[in-house]
Amino acid sequence: MLFQILSFLRFLLRSGNAHGLHSPFVFGLYTHVINHAGTFAANTRVETRRTELLADSTAIAVRDFGAGSHTGAGRTRRLRDIARTAAKPPRLAQLLFRLVNHFQPGTVVELGTSLGLTTAYLAAANSQARVLTFEGCPATAAVARQTFQAVGIHNVTLIEGNLDDTLTPTLAALPAPVDFAFFDGNHRYEPTLRYFEQLNRHRTDHSVFVLDDIHWSADMERAWATIQQHPDVTLTIDLFYIGLVFFRPNQPKQHFALRFDNLLDKLLEQTRAFGA
Numbered sequence: 001m002l003f004q005i006l007s008f009l010r011f012l013l014r015s016g017n018a019h020g021l022h023s024p025f026v027f028g029l030y031t032h033v034i035n036h037a038g039t040f041a042a043n044t045r046v047e048t049r050r051t052e053l054l055a056d057s058t059a060i061a062v063r064d065f066g067a068g069s070h071t072g073a074g075r076t077r078r079l080r081d082i083a084r085t086a087a088k089p090p091r092l093a094q095l096l097f098r099l100v101n102h103f104q105p106g107t108v109v110e111l112g113t114s115l116g117l118t119t120a121y122l123a124a125a126n127s128q129a130r131v132l133t134f135e136g137c138p139a140t141a142a143v144a145r146q147t148f149q150a151v152g153i154h155n156v157t158l159i160e161g162n163l164d165d166t167l168t169p170t171l172a173a174l175p176a177p178v179d180f181a182f183f184d185g186n187h188r189y190e191p192t193l194r195y196f197e198q199l200n201r202h203r204t205d206h207s208v209f210v211l212d213d214i215h216w217s218a219d220m221e222r223a224w225a226t227i228q229q230h231p232d233v234t235l236t237i238d239l240f241y242i243g244l245v246f247f248r249p250n251q252p253k254q255h256f257a258l259r260f261d262n263l264l265d266k267l268l269e270q271t272r273a274f275g276a
Contacts, residue, residue, distance in 0.1 A: 003217065003218065004215060004216070007215040007221065008215070008240065011215065011238070011240045011257060012259075014257050015238070015240070015257040015258060015259050016257070016258060016259070017030075017258065017259055018030055018031050018035075021256075023235075023254065023256075025235075025248070026235070026237065026254075026256055026258075029102070029237075030237075030258055032102075033098050033099060033102045034095065034098075034237075034239070034258070034260060035260070036098055040094075040097065040101070040124075042097060042120075042121065042124035042125070042151075043090070043094060043097075045120075045124070045151045045152065046093070046117055046120045046121055046124070046151055047090060048150075049117065049120070049147050049150045049151055050083060050087065050090070050117055052150070053079050053080065053082075053083035053087075053115055053117075053143075053147075054080050054083045054084060055080060056078070056079040056080050056083075057078050057079070057080055058078065058079050059076050059077065059078050059079075060076070060077065060078075060079065060082075060139035060140065060143065061075055061076055061139050062075055062076070062077050062082070062137055062139065062140060063075070063136060063137040063138070063139075063140075064136070064137065079115070079143060082114065082115060082140070083115060083117070086114055086115075087114055087115055087117045087118070088117065088118045088184075088212075091261060092241055092242065093117060093118045093121045094121065095242075095260070096118060096121055096122055096125075096182060096210065097121040097122070097124065097125045098125070099125075099180070099208065099210065099244075100121075100122055100125035100126055100129070100180060101125040101126065103179070103180060103206075103208055104126050104129075105126065105129055105179030105180035105207075105208070106128070106129055106130065106176055106179050107129065107130050107132070107174065107176050107177065107178050107179050107180070108122050108123075108126075108129050108130070108131045108132070108178075108179065108180045108181070108182075109131075109132050109133075109134075109171075109178050109180070109181045109182070109199065110122060110131065110132070110133040110134065110181075110182045110184065111134050111163060111167070111181070111182065111183050111184055111185030111186070111195055112133075112134065112135065112182075112183075112184035112185035112186075112212075113133040113134065113135035113140065113141060113144045113158060114135070114140060114144065114184075115140065115143050115144055115147055116133075116143065116144030116145070116146075116147030116148055117147060118182070118184070119131065119133045119144065119147075119148070119153075119156055119158075120147055120148060120151045120153050120156075122180075122182065123148075123153045123155050123156050124151070124153060127154075127155055128155070129155060129179075129180075130155060130157070130176075131155055131156045131157070132156075132157050132159060132170065132174075133156060133157070133158050133159070134158075134159045134161075134163050134166055134167060134170075134185060135158060135159075135160055136160075136161060136162050136163060136185075138160060141158055141160045144158060145158060163185050163186065163191075163195070164191075167195065167198055168198060171198060171199070171201075171202050174202060177202055177203055177204045177207065178199055178202045178203050178207060179203075179204065179206070179207050179208070180207065180208050180209075180210075181199050181203075181207070181208075181209045181210065182210045182212065183195060183196070183209065183210065183211045183212060184212040184213075187212075187213055187216050187217065187219070187220055188219055188220075188223075189219045189220070189222050189223045189226075192211070192220070192223040192227075193223055193226060193227070196209070196227055196230075200230075200232060203247065204247075205247050205248065205249045206247075206248075207247060208244065208245070208246060209244075209245040210242055210243070210244055210245070211223075211224060211227070211242060211243045211245065212241075212242050213241070213242075214238065214240075214241075214242065214243040215240055215241075224238070224243055227243075227245060228255055232247055233245055233246070233247060233253070234246060234247060234248050234249070234251045234252070234253055234254070235248055235251060235253070235254050235255075235256075236254075236255045236256070237256045237257075237258055238255070238256065238257040238258070239258060239259075239260040240257075240259075240260065241260065
């Protein structure tokens with residue numbers, strides 16, 4: 001937690017908002033999509049399911065192939081605890097919805113399904129898209145399938161198993177390139193870069209990659225910095241919680257750090273949590 005607070009402070013010092021943005025593409029995306037204040041019908045359906053999970057004391061055996069959790073949670077966890085600590089909060093999941101709704105990708109890949117709440121947002125944003133989501137834990141995958149049914153999502157294919165074994169053959173069998181990818185499957189340096197390279201071979205110049213928790217640890221900050229310098233990457237947007245990666249051709253390499261929500265309030269929340 002101390003690392004995240006210090007990283008948060010560093011981000012506050014170097015980040016900005018729409019003022020001074022000289023990129024028309026980034027300005028439009030930031031003002032009309034990232035900071036969009038409206039609501040969508042899908043929000044209610046997914047958040048109703050979240051409320052159900054937050055009240056569910058059912059315990060499941062969790063199998064984690066990634067870097068684990070800052071909470072120190074064990075292998076047996078209640079659904080309400082997973083929904084509270086591991087699921088993407090509404091403001092971030094709804095941002096992903098808006099990004100998919102804006103770019104209208106035909107093929108969406110999500111690395112890390114969890115309980116399926118974020119997956120449901122990704123799928124609801126474009127009902128014509130094919131959403132492929134990968135989950136290593138069988139018990140968690142079963143709950144995610146229940147989430148898709150409860151929300152009324154029908155355009156998701158859930159691939160169950162270790163991502164190291166399932167990602168390559170699944171991508172090789174795709175009939176179309178990956179237009180949008182959300183990385184939330186392993187918060188470590190080497191796997192993050194490996195998955196990035198695997199998906200990079202199946203993208204187009206107009207694809208959008210979104211990496212979760214880029215300031216979660218020193219390992220993830222190093223992975224984010226390496227991806228920013230990747231020769232195929234021309235534009236990145238650091239929102240602290242997530243990072244957006246673009247491959248737009250004929251554009252000089254640019255990196256932006258922008259404030260997504262009231263970061264000062266969030267800093268106080270994290271400081272209070274650390275003190276507790």
